Amino acid sequence: MFFYKFTYKNKHFYQTLLYYIHFFVLIIKPLLIVNCYFCLQNINYYLKIIILNTISSSFTKNAKAEIDKAQNIVILSHKNPDGDALGSGLAFYNLFANFNKKATFIVPNQLLVYLKWMDGFNDIIVFENNKSKGQEIIKSADLIIMIDFNHRSRLSQVADSVLPHKCPKILIDHHPDPENIADLIYSRISSSSTAEMVYEFIEAAFGKDAVSKTIAECLFTGIVTDTGTFSYNSSNQITFKIVGELLSFGIDKDYIIDKIYNNYSEYRLRLLGHAINSKMKVLHEYGTAYIYLSQKDMDSYNFEQGDTEGFVNFPLSIKGIVFSAIFIEKDNYTKCSFRSKGDFPANLVAKEHFSGGGHKNAAGGEYKASLKKTIEQFESILPEYKKYLTVKSL
Numbered sequence: 134m135f136f137y138k139f140t141y142k143n144k145h146f147y148q149t150l151l152y153y154i155h156f157f158v159l160i161i162k163p164l165l166i167v168n169c170y171f172c173l174q175n176i177n178y179y180l181k182i183i184i185l186n187t188i189s190s191s192f193t194k195n196a197k198a199e200i201d202k203a204q205n206i207v208i209l210s211h212k213n214p215d216g217d218a219l220g221s222g223l224a225f226y227n228l229f230a231n232f233n234k235k236a237t238f239i240v241p242n243q244l245l246v247y248l249k250w251m252d253g254f255n256d257i258i259v260f261e262n263n264k265s266k267g268q269e270i271i272k273s274a275d276l277i278i279m280i281d282f283n284h285r286s287r288l289s290q291v292a293d294s295v296l297p298h299k300c301p302k303i304l305i306d307h308h309p310d311p312e313n314i315a316d317l318i319y320s321r322i323s324s325s326s327t328a329e330m331v332y333e334f335i336e337a338a339f340g341k342d343a344v345s346k347t348i349a350e351c352l353f354t355g356i357v358t359d360t361g362t363f364s365y366n367s368s369n370q371i372t373f374k375i376v377g378e379l380l381s382f383g384i385d386k387d388y389i390i391d392k393i394y395n396n397y398s399e400y401r402l403r404l405l406g407h408a409i410n411s412k413m414k415v416l417h418e419y420g421t422a423y424i425y426l427s428q429k430d431m432d433s434y435n436f437e438q439g440d441t442e443g444f445v446n447f448p449l450s451i452k453g454i455v456f457s458a459i460f461i462e463k464d465n466y467t468k469c470s471f472r473s474k475g476d477f478p479a480n481l482v483a484k485e486h487f488s489g490g491g492h493k494n495a496a497g498g499e500y501k502a503s504l505k506k507t508i509e510q511f512e513s514i515l516p517e518y519k520k521y522l523t524v525k526s527l
């Protein structure tokens with residue numbers, strides 16, 4: 134057996150060893166304790182986030198208990214709410230109305246006017262338009278249900294009223310990387326839409342009988358708008374199973390799709406023509422095309438909220454184009470939306486360069502600069518992604 138004999142020769146070794154033991158006790162140990170604390174915090178966080186292929190019974194049970202207890206519920210979604218945010222929120226709003234529970238649906242800003250046919254749309258509170266009323270409603274809430282977002286940045290100024298609030302918070306969402314901003318979180322990235330998850334939850338917690346035709350219409354709208362009518366983000370059979378069930382509530386699928394896509398003004402179609410004809414740049418070498426619209430472009434075509442919705446998808450119809458973007462000039466920044474085909478991660482570009490994020494094939498962000506500067510920035514980063522952009526297009 135090998136061991137050190139304490140001799141003068143290896144005295145130095147023992148001194149060094151003692152020094153390291155001392156070092157460990159004094160410095161590393163407190164660090165380990167702190168680290169361990171954060172580890173436990175993280176474990177707690179991950180335990181809270183239920184990332185499963187389907188809804189868990191513990192989430193259903195706990196979220197239902199909170200809803201049963203609550204008397205004053207606030208439903209909350211993200212800024213620039215899309216069809217999924219509005220459809221999921223209105224589904225809850227109509228559900229609580231059927232339960233005779235007081236509920237308010239709040240969104241941070243602007244509404245898509247082409248969705249105003251949805252039941253409850255006119256009752257939605259736009260925080261930006263009535264800040265003090267919004268703050269008051271949030272203050273008196275005894276439950277907050279957050280849908281179709283998972284990060285405080287998506288709340289803009291509403292975050293200051295919501296995050297410090299001590300009432301229980303439930304979050305249901307399908308975006309990647311959920312932030313720890315709620316007590317009960319149901320996160321399923323494989324889901325086509327939040328609407329799909331809201332259906333799962335309502336069915337599991339309150340049974341199919343709780344789903345009215347109105348609720349089914351709201352949820353169907355959410356699924357249709359988030360999947361481009363099942364053209365992307367919808368390869369999971371759960372989506373179609375749920376859509377099948379929604380149809381069983383007697384909704385008129387064709388009527389809803391017509392209301393979503395054929396409900397624009399003449400100006401919107403002319404703006405699309407102008408955008409594609411004069412404001413689209415195609416960069417074949419990068420498999421990329423983008424549209425850029427200034428405030429002047431929008432004004433000349435009597436822009437209404439939601440008019441540019443879907444424009445970003447058109448460049449992807451060009452052969453060889455796998456990545457498309459639209460840049461829209463705002464007061465002091467430029468709004469950016471990205472779409473991609475296949476494996477190209479549009480959300481990575483949004484996250485790394487445009488303070489945004491989203492799904493792999495559909496993402497968004499913003500750039501605090503003029504339209505011209507934003508476009509320059511976009512073109513300058515494309516070489517970074519060239520190898521991914523051209524592989525599929527060959």
Ligand SMILES: [Mn+2]
Pocket residue numbers: 217218281307326327359
């Ligand atoms: Mn969504």
